[in-house]
Amino acid sequence: MAGYAVLLTEGAERDLEEIHRYVVKADSRAKANRLLDRLLEVAEGLETFPERGRVPAELQGLGVREYREVLFGPYRVIYRVMGERVLIYVVADGRRDMQSLLERRLLGA
Numbered sequence: 808m809a810g811y812a813v814l815l816t817e818g819a820e821r822d823l824e825e826i827h828r829y830v831v832k833a834d835s836r837a838k839a840n841r842l843l844d845r846l847l848e849v850a851e852g853l854e855t856f857p858e859r860g861r862v863p864a865e866l867q868g869l870g871v872r873e874y875r876e877v878l879f880g881p882y883r884v885i886y887r888v889m890g891e892r893v894l895i896y897v898v899a900d901g902r903r904d905m906q907s908l909l910e911r912r913l914l915g916a
Contacts, residue, residue, distance in 0.1 A: 810854035811892060812893070813854050813892075816895060822897060822899055826846070852877075853877065860886070863883070869914075871914065874887050875888070882899065882901065884897075885909070896912060896913055897913070
């Protein structure tokens with residue numbers, strides 16, 4: 808069985824760059840590189856079973872159920888399955904104001 812194609816939106820790519828830049832400043836380039844590798848592995852893991860993620864609570868409360876998320880530590884990878892593709896929209900530290908971020912990024916509020 809062929810897997811799903813996992814694609815990063817521009818927003819998700821920027822998220823990963825910002826996370827990497829922050830960890831380089833706060834800790835080290837080596838740690839930032841390892842974290843980036845792990846987040847990309849989590850994203851790539853959606854190729855085989857993208858429906859395993861849950862609906863983000865912030866969106867479920869608004870009645871929006873087409874997006875899902877998987878977690879890695881405090882990080883949340885938020886995506887949507889569209890046919891044979893998995894589009895990743897957000898990669899963010901869940902300790903942020905996720906309600907505002909998701910409304911702005913996914914719902915255009």
